[in-house]
Amino acid sequence: MADKQAVIVLAGEAGQGIQSIESMLVGILKKDGFNVFATKEYMSRVRGGVNSTEIIISENPVRAFREKIDLFIPLNQNSIERLKGRISGETAILGDSTQVKHEKLINVPFQRIASEFGNVIFSNTVAVGSICGILGVNEEILYSHVKSKFTAKGDEIADKNLKAASSGYAIGRELKNNGIIKISVKKNSSIEGHLLLSGTDAIALGALSGGCDACFAYPMTPGSGVFTAMASMEHKAAIAVEQAEDEICAMNMALGASYAGASSMVSTSGGGFALMVEGLSLAGMIETPVVVHLAQRPGPATGLPTRSQQGDLNLAVYSGHGFFPRAIYAPGTVKEGFELAALAFETADKFQSPVFVLSDQYFVDSYYNMPISEFHEIKYEKHIIETKPGYKRYQLTRDGISPRGVPGFGSGFVCADSDEHDEEGRITEDLDGVRNSMVEKRMKKAALIKEAALEPVITGAKDYSRLIVSWGSNFNAIEEALSIVNDPKTAFVHFPQVYPLPKSTAEILAQAKEIIDIEQNETGQFADLIKLETGIDIKKRVLKYNGMPFSVEEIVKVLK
Amino acid sequence: MADKQAVIVLAGEAGQGIQSIESMLVGILKKDGFNVFATKEYMSRVRGGVNSTEIIISENPVRAFREKIDLFIPLNQNSIERLKGRISGETAILGDSTQVKHEKLINVPFQRIASEFGNVIFSNTVAVGSICGILGVNEEILYSHVKSKFTAKGDEIADKNLKAASSGYAIGRELKNNGIIKISVKKNSSIEGHLLLSGTDAIALGALSGGCDACFAYPMTPGSGVFTAMASMEHKAAIAVEQAEDEICAMNMALGASYAGASSMVSTSGGGFALMVEGLSLAGMIETPVVVHLAQRPGPATGLPTRSQQGDLNLAVYSGHGFFPRAIYAPGTVKEGFELAALAFETADKFQSPVFVLSDQYFVDSYYNMPISEFHEIKYEKHIIETKPGYKRYQLTRDGISPRGVPGFGSGFVCADSDEHDEEGRITEDLDGVRNSMVEKRMKKAALIKEAALEPVITGAKDYSRLIVSWGSNFNAIEEALSIVNDPKTAFVHFPQVYPLPKSTAEILAQAKEIIDIEQNETGQFADLIKLETGIDIKKRVLKYNGMPFSVEEIVKVLK
Amino acid sequence: MEKIFDRTGENAWCPGCGNIGLRNIMLSAMSELGLKQEEVVFVSGIGQAAKAPQYYNGSFFNGLHGRALPAAAGIKAANPNLKVIVESGDGDMYGEGGNHFLHAIRRNPDITVIAHNNMVYGLTKGQASPTSQEGMVTPIQVDGVFEEPLNPVALAIAMDAPFVARGSVGEMEKTKEIIKQAVMHRGFSLVDVFQACVSFNKINTHKWFREHTYIMEGHDPHDRQAALKKAMETGNMPLGILYMKEDRAVFEDKLAPYEKSKQPLYARHREFETVKKILAEKA
């Protein structure tokens, strides 16, 4: 009987090559017809420590972190120590007994085999081969991948890697045939041609679809991935990309660019965003669109730089001095990441306001396959007008939105002022008149943004009495747990937009007798936002803050 | 019949000398036995525009801004334009007809009289003299003040000013005696020896009483006053004072100093504080006390730099990435400013956390008289221990508070790390163990801070059915309005601590049938905090956001 | 010559303030250069000097204190055809904005920076600025400034900024000529302009600046060592173009969108096809 899925975990020191094993394996497994999901957890260091990657293969899509391990490949002893809590009776442990010890270890002498071909560095390829053997991968696919990966390094190296892969494969086959490892997952022919996309890719490409043409940032994990992706596409997609000297520069550069007609984005994490808070307030005051990709990691301060958390929701909602409108999207899936990143630009441009895409380390570093057909065409508009003499950048209109001009396009002057200003954009001290009107203008825009808030996504029982409330990257884990538990009275509501909340929120919650809030932070920041919006105080809050994502098993436990 | 109080307003361009008239007048009036209150509103410019100062004299203390003007002294025509909404049938307008025109103007040729003594610059002294005449000030007090003010400039100047004052005085007397101006306020002999203290003075002196010995800041209105006060006392009170190159430096310098055993403070306003947000999170992580004086002004961005608002409460509550404990005090009176500033240090030191003193422009720029006896002795403690070898800065204790050592005092090492750290203070990636314990340690401290939260101050009816809720600098205006309206069913609850809220909050609010929230911001930020704490949604919110404080009259209207 | 950027109306500066003189110099320089209103964007931070754009007839971005330079570079990144002129104070540029000053020089966008250097914080009423002279007593520096003043021109030359000059409001003609050259220079150009704050700086008055400056002659601005030496002169300080360098790469030229065309970003549109192609590569 085939398993629904197999969870394969590779672990080792930073620098031992886990990432190269992972990238080879994932490519091969997907090509071979498995649905693939991969996610990593790693320490804030370039060498040493223990990092691990989890790869899940399955016949039908499985897209969330699992605690339980089916096949564990520890590259060093510390990996076993660190992950021992996840090793169960059913876990097959595959390793080189010269490197790792465990009573259940299935020894494959990766290093010795590699040395036979001249160099221990081929041992990672041996490992790839043996895993492929165990999983019953089509041999040709394995070899063509290994070949294409190593041909650049010369025929000899490619050839030796092929041999290493083949030796590994044979061993893997044998382990499977002997019944020593019993993993068996069905392939799925329908995934042919699927894309393999991470949260990072999704946000970067979504931004492009929304018209993003300028991206400024200062590197900060886990926000840098999106910045790097933008840089990698700067020629293909004509994007102005610049690494700033600090986050303050990145934000103000983005505002300068937006003022002059760019669709700009910054990408950062909590600590870096903290430095942008003054600039965010400027965006609010000068009514200049800017998209902030805020990839959360555990704080406070430097915290756990490479880990995951949903601890910066309050910061995103309340940061900036003074009042100004904003919207916050928090994608739950890769597809949603793509769509919300695009929408962020539309919302920013339309309401001339800052808009957040709130992700986290787990979200940006996880990826899986999906068909290109899921990505529908997105049309965007810059909402920019040609100005005439006498143009007023902050013209008071019924809905609070003033036609947006940019300097150099038309004959009007475009004046942006961080002081309170009149319609023209010049400094004012007219308190009862201009000041009040401008505050009310900004409040009107906030009301419009609220009206346009995205509806929550409800899955599970229609006729629910128990409701799971969550947001952001918890989506897949909760959905999978829900389908495992399959309780006829439980539904799950996911909020792709976490601020402002849609008006339907109260009604959706009111239907439930029992509500459970699931969040990755210490206090239930989202539950508090819901309390503010609806008056409903969700007492049961399942909170996690150790830096690891929720596993499907954890959620299943909550649901049972 | 004597009036309860007289509201005197001086207005003119920046640079015309309003401040010097104000300071002379206030000194004289207080000395002469009037209760005095003074507040100013001014534009963000060094010259031109219109600034005004309101001085209220009274038999019994009157300590809040009033709309209505009894005696108006406009120094230029624009002043009349700008303040015309506040001129009523009962307002006496005193001015030099060569400078200002108004149908009701009572002409006193300040400039011509001054010129008679050789220079128009004496005209301000003429004005002071005439006001004193009108109010029936003891002539000797006037002259001795004028003399002491000008002797430094030489006998001739002093003499001419005396003559100018005397001419003005005679005119004022006549206006009074003829019944042209009918202001008559009783003096109060009990105020003899009273202090005259502003919100700024109160916070600076309170900080000193709490042990503050280091103050770092970057100038920003209206936060700079406290910084300037600290600088002016640096020798008398041995304070380390340094102007930083930016707010980020100020905050991190304060944390460095606190780490090494100082009791440090920063003083700033919204935009400057926005830049400190990352540092605030560091304070939370390294559990290092720091007091933030955050003097609010209207935002967003540069906003209205010299005006008043209560718009940064959310920012103070939610700023910083990740979770860490904090306390926020918001003084309503000068006395409370003194006490809360001192308490801020005690709280910061005891809980090793950042603590806010949240004021605003109106609070820091207003002053009045009060007896020195109101300032009780404050004792403080640094809560610092001598370390031994093996000292652990973040030792896990029952209540979450670790004994605080500082480097150089004892033989232990004192390690502060912005990464998540172990008890010793060194970086860790132990997620389920150390990380969770450290998060829970910080949460325990937050719970302790909540337990220690100050009780709200309730005035008015004991047996209230209507309750006014407010915080910060609105205190005096509401209290005076309450005593004017004198409704047997109305009480007023003021929160000297706005975060975390004391547990009694719900009960206090629950007693009322009708609740009115009064705040100076666009949305009712404090009402939202109350909703979060108690579930009670205060629907009636009286909000103001034009940059001017609430006047007593406005509140009276609300109460009627 | 008509000063098209002249915006009549009240301004918030004190009578006698150096900002007023510098504004006049700027107005003349801009009309002599024949700059067009639709092509220029003035950028500033916050301060008395930073109010300058408010008093021009033109587009402006009056941003945050200290953050004029990032905004200016951002504007060039979005539209390289705009002329971007930054006017800001010594506190704004060298205090709060110091890091951007360093890195804008490295980045080298084609912008001109006019730093109104009055050696004091004017708007916030008289605290020391980074260029305040040692010993200056203020309400904060009660014992006098002890820090060594920052020398903007020496710093800029040490950073190899491609155009570094010093002007003074007391030398209208000379300063105007310098500013004209700075605006025409392609790349980052700095003109640090001495000017008096009559209200809060009682030391560095108009007279003081006259007595402590001289117009350089015969200096070769392409000689970096000589430039540095000149820049570091104290006592009597040289006015003029201290340093010039022509071959530095310009920021906006290096941005991907402008590889082939200088079309500003607002006028471009990305087809979904482009995204689709990149998506397809992820197979």
Added chain:
Amino acid sequence: MEKIFDRTGENAWCPGCGNIGLRNIMLSAMSELGLKQEEVVFVSGIGQAAKAPQYYNGSFFNGLHGRALPAAAGIKAANPNLKVIVESGDGDMYGEGGNHFLHAIRRNPDITVIAHNNMVYGLTKGQASPTSQEGMVTPIQVDGVFEEPLNPVALAIAMDAPFVARGSVGEMEKTKEIIKQAVMHRGFSLVDVFQACVSFNKINTHKWFREHTYIMEGHDPHDRQAALKKAMETGNMPLGILYMKEDRAVFEDKLAPYEKSKQPLYARHREFETVKKILAEKA
């Protein structure tokens, strides 16, 4: 000689990383200077270099990225008797922390700054740093760095920092001697130390640094012009003490609490009487 600051145990650096060499140099320098553990505080920001304090036996303040210098000055303000040594990376010190670098030099606290200059962002995996050389290709700088690299020593000399030196991990002895002198120098001292990042900087390797540096001889560090000239040499770059100046006012000396006594703040107590006296003046 016993290296008392040596803390055995694993560190997070790559084998061959320059940080390891510099750590050894530091350990020797500190024991040769006879520094006492209770008297020293190490201060750093965030980065690979900035982890250094974690691996010493001593007190440390491992603060925010870019913010080591304000914290270091704050520590001196609270306790002038502590020896404060800042260790941080080129990105930390000259990128995120650039403004503090400028102003810490002006402020001149008695601290020593050891900048681990590997010309790259190590911890965040290989982006350009302010000192990265032109042309270096990275995942962000896909066409290569076009910005002119920041020259920390030239900048520091232009700012008149009282002690400016350059070391290299490839020159252990020399660098140790420089560091010892820097630590003994009263006031702000900068030692910019070249070191290789073997994982992310494939250009500026150990070998490259050896081939592009030489030990200065016969240079007079009191001659500022000569120092600047030396500091600006490219191609083959001098190692050694470039610039020294003895008479600059020191930050903590100028703070009011230390007018009469160097007693640290933690050991002081203000009586309420003092406050009462000031209150009484408000009558």
